[in-house]
Amino acid sequence: xxxxxxxxxxxxxxxxxxxxxxxxxxxxxxxxxxxxxxxxxxxxxxxxxxxxxxxxxxxxxxxxxxxxxxxxxxxxxxxxxxxxxxxxxxxxxxxxxxxxxxxxxxxxxxxxxxxxxxxxxxxxxxxxxxxxxxxxxxxxxxxxxxxxxxxxxxxxxxxxxxxxxxxxxxxxxxxxxxxxxxxxxxxxxxxxxxxxxxxxxxxxxxxxxxxxxxxxxxxxxxxxxxxxxxxxxxxxxxxxxxxxxxxxxxxxxxxxxxxxxxxxxxxxxxxxxxxxxxxxxxxxxxxxxxxxxxxxxxxxxxxxxxxxxxxxxxxxxxxxxxxxxxxxxxxxxxxxxxxxxxxxxxxxxxxxxxxxxxxxxxxxxxxx
Amino acid sequence: xxxxxxxxxxxxxxxxxxxxxxxxxxxxxxxxxxxxxxxxxxxxxxxxxxxxxxxxxxxxxxxxxxxxxxxxxxxxxxxxxxxxxxxxxxxxxxxxxxxxxxxxxxxxxxxxxxxxxxxxxxxxxxxxxxxxxxxxxxxxxxxxxxxxxxxxxxxxxxxxxxxxxxxxxxxxxxxxxxxxxxxxxxxxxxxxxxxxxxxxxxxxxxxxxxxxxxxxxxxxxxxxxxxxxxxxxxxxxxxxxxxxxxxxxxxxxxxxxxxxxxxxxxxxxxxxxxxxxxxxxxxxxxxxxxxxxxxxxxxxxxxxxxxxxxxxxxxxxxxxxxxxxxxxxxxxxxxxxxxxxxxxxxxx
Numbered sequence: 255x256x257x258x259x260x261x262x263x264x265x266x267x268x269x270x271x272x273x274x275x276x277x278x279x280x281x282x283x284x285x286x287x288x289x290x291x292x293x294x295x296x297x298x299x300x301x302x303x304x305x306x307x308x309x310x311x312x313x314x315x316x317x318x319x320x321x322x323x324x325x326x327x328x329x330x331x332x333x334x335x336x337x338x339x340x341x342x343x344x345x346x347x348x349x350x351x352x353x354x355x356x357x358x359x360x361x362x363x364x365x366x367x368x369x370x371x372x373x374x375x376x377x378x379x380x381x382x383x384x385x386x387x388x389x390x391x392x393x394x395x396x397x398x399x400x401x402x403x404x405x406x407x408x409x410x411x412x413x414x415x416x417x418x419x420x421x422x423x424x425x426x427x428x429x430x431x432x433x434x435x436x437x438x439x440x441x442x443x444x445x446x447x448x449x450x451x452x453x454x455x456x457x458x459x460x461x462x463x464x465x466x467x468x469x470x471x472x473x474x475x476x477x478x479x480x481x482x483x484x485x486x487x488x489x490x491x492x493x494x495x496x497x498x499x500x501x502x503x504x505x506x507x508x509x510x511x512x513x514x515x516x517x518x519x520x521x522x523x524x525x526x527x528x529x530x531x532x533x534x535x536x537x538x539x540x541x542x543x544x545x546x547x548x549x550x551x552x553x554x555x556x557x558x559x560x561x562x563x564x565x566x567x568x569x570x571x572x573x574x575x576x577x578x579x580x581x582x583x584x585x586x587x588x589x590x591x592x593x594x595x596x597x598x599x600x601x602x603x604x605x606x607x608x609x610x611x612x613x614x615x616x617x618x619x620x621x622x
Numbered sequence: 623x624x625x626x627x628x629x630x631x632x633x634x635x636x637x638x639x640x641x642x643x644x645x646x647x648x649x650x651x652x653x654x655x656x657x658x659x660x661x662x663x664x665x666x667x668x669x670x671x672x673x674x675x676x677x678x679x680x681x682x683x684x685x686x687x688x689x690x691x692x693x694x695x696x697x698x699x700x701x702x703x704x705x706x707x708x709x710x711x712x713x714x715x716x717x718x719x720x721x722x723x724x725x726x727x728x729x730x731x732x733x734x735x736x737x738x739x740x741x742x743x744x745x746x747x748x749x750x751x752x753x754x755x756x757x758x759x760x761x762x763x764x765x766x767x768x769x770x771x772x773x774x775x776x777x778x779x780x781x782x783x784x785x786x787x788x789x790x791x792x793x794x795x796x797x798x799x800x801x802x803x804x805x806x807x808x809x810x811x812x813x814x815x816x817x818x819x820x821x822x823x824x825x826x827x828x829x830x831x832x833x834x835x836x837x838x839x840x841x842x843x844x845x846x847x848x849x850x851x852x853x854x855x856x857x858x859x860x861x862x863x864x865x866x867x868x869x870x871x872x873x874x875x876x877x878x879x880x881x882x883x884x885x886x887x888x889x890x891x892x893x894x895x896x897x898x899x900x901x902x903x904x905x906x907x908x909x910x911x912x913x914x915x916x917x918x919x920x921x922x923x924x925x926x927x928x929x930x931x932x933x934x935x936x937x938x939x940x941x942x943x944x945x946x947x948x949x950x951x952x953x954x955x956x957x958x959x960x961x962x963x964x965x966x967x968x969x970x
């Protein structure tokens with residue numbers, strides 16, 4: 255049977271000592287945070303985590319987050335990249351779960367399927383003091399059994415679990431009724447970690463360098479570039495591999511290309527949906543094949559590796575002599591190097607200039 | 623009328639059982655323990671992922687609704703808009719089920735589903751909703767931003783839409799610029815609460831001329847230049863934190879103001895003759911409470927305001943598809959199973 259400690263009337267030293275004792279024995283402790291009551295188990299102990307998973311009964315499709323006391327402790331368990339560092343230094347401790355790539359040092363069942371780990375530094379000194387005294391992270395998942403009421407008081411928890419579940423608890427730190435705050439916000443820092451310009455490894459011929467001074471001029475340049483390659487339309491796939499930072503004008507360039515292809519639709523961003531497709535209306539008279547080529551506007555912003563491009567059927571589409579505009583193409587530079595003989599690939603690099611509306615655009619291809 | 627609906631338009635595999643316009647059970651793959659991931663954070667766009675999920679989600683949904691496949695009267699599926707390869711998985715499954723149980727199929731436009739997310743009831747028939755055609759819907763998500771006039775069921779006119787980025791996408795990209803991680807919406811909304819929107823005023827997009835079309839690309843670029851200007855090397859840590867709060871606040875203000883201004887123009891210039899009484903705000907970004915509050919304070923005096931009636935109905939889900947399918951089925955809008963195919967660019 256668990257022990258309940260009333261936080262208000264117990265010296266902190268004593269609470270910490272008791273909590274650490276339970277954690278060391280692979281027990282479960284229920285503790286208050288700035289959001290809701292959490293349940294803690296030693297994150298590095300398989301026995302403790304198995305016990306916790308048993309307590310949570312039916313798991314949602316969500317991994318467990320863990321609490322650390324500092325950035326230093328976090329760095330022992332995850333790769334803290336630039337985005338994560340920004341979050342740690344500006345917003346932690348606080349109601350935020352920062353997801354990073356795990357170093358694989360926690361017990362099985364905590365990490366996500368893709369090997370990431372969510373970390374909290376609760377804005378509740380008693381909890382970070384316990385973690386500090388324990389010397390290792392503890393789980394910081396909410397103390398309710400899955401699908402049950404969010405726990406703002408000890409009664410919220412105890413009234414909604416079975417005797418068997420109660421038997422799994424080692425210690426309850428009771429801080430009374432917590433103010434009703436939302437649970438922590440989860441952010442993933444592993445997506446688009448760094449857009450590396452890996453173009454150094456491949457050999458390209460620079461064909462054109464031009465500055466544009468408005469989105470319209472960028473569009474017009476799109477038309478101009480396409481016209482250089484239009485003879486391939488219908489006979490070979492034509493790929494515009496676009497690179498440029500956020501807001502550079504990759505979509506503007508795509509709009510120009512779509513215009514020469516006679517596409518009337520509004521060309522808006524495919525970021526969320528990954529890929530948008532449009533029927534090409536202008537096909538050369540000499541084009542005999544029954545199937546007209548399609549214009550695919552692809553955005554790899556949300557993709558993490560090239561196998562995901564494969565899974566949206568990219569390679570089959572290349573075989574069918576279509577036209578592509580691919581944003582953030584530089585994420586998969588090697589892939590384009592591999593297919594350079596199967597398609598006409600035009601690299602379009604768009605760079606911001608000092609003047610807000612002006613861009614430096616460089617066009618290159620593989621013709622050496 | 624019991625309907626089993628499937629939505630696989632993008633990241634989520636979702637299945638629902640509905641009875642008329644009541645949602646009995648509405649399951650979304652990220653909320654079931656199939657693939658343990660940080661809910662909806664990393665896109666699992668692959669066909670494989672949907673294929674692996676679909677049978678289990680169907681099973682869980684039926685169990686949740688306490689019905690058997692043989693109890694289903696109509697099968698419904700999202701036909702588009704969405705990612706081709708993802709849509710195909712749902713369509714294939716629905717064809718299979720409809721053939722096996724010899725029941726008719728309704729093909730639903732995903733955006734029509736979002737409209738009905740605000741007109742859906744739970745299994746007990748709550749909440750009660752009073753609305754009348756014609757009405758106006760502002761649909762906001764990661765992939766869409768559009769103002770739709772709903773003249774009557776099935777008769778839609780898009781009065782305005784984004785010419786480049788969707789508003790949800792703008793949140794994500796601004797969050798990337800501020801190095802806040804993904805997804806950006808909940809984080810920016812949270813940080814904006816501690817920020818001063820007047821410190822770094824940002825332009826409200828496309829408001830120089832009186833148009834109902836929208837653009838978020840320019841606002842995104844404006845934030846980019848702002849960050850380059852204000853994040854200097856010599857900033858003290860606390861100053862940097864405050865700047866992030868303030869930029870979040872001013873970005874959110876411009877993004878939301880644009881939606882309000884455009885909706886107002888649509889109501890005043892185009893929808894006026896239709897005597898609209900009801901306004902709907904739906905789609906993933908309507909989960910943003912600041913946006914919902916602003917929508918209500920701007921339009922609540924003159925219109926009845928409707929939001930998705932359950933937390934699960936903000937983002938992509940099959941419950942809303944089932945309810946939209948019910949209204950289609952009432953009008954005998956069934957499709958030929960053999961020729962049913964995805965339409966990734968489908969528009970209202």
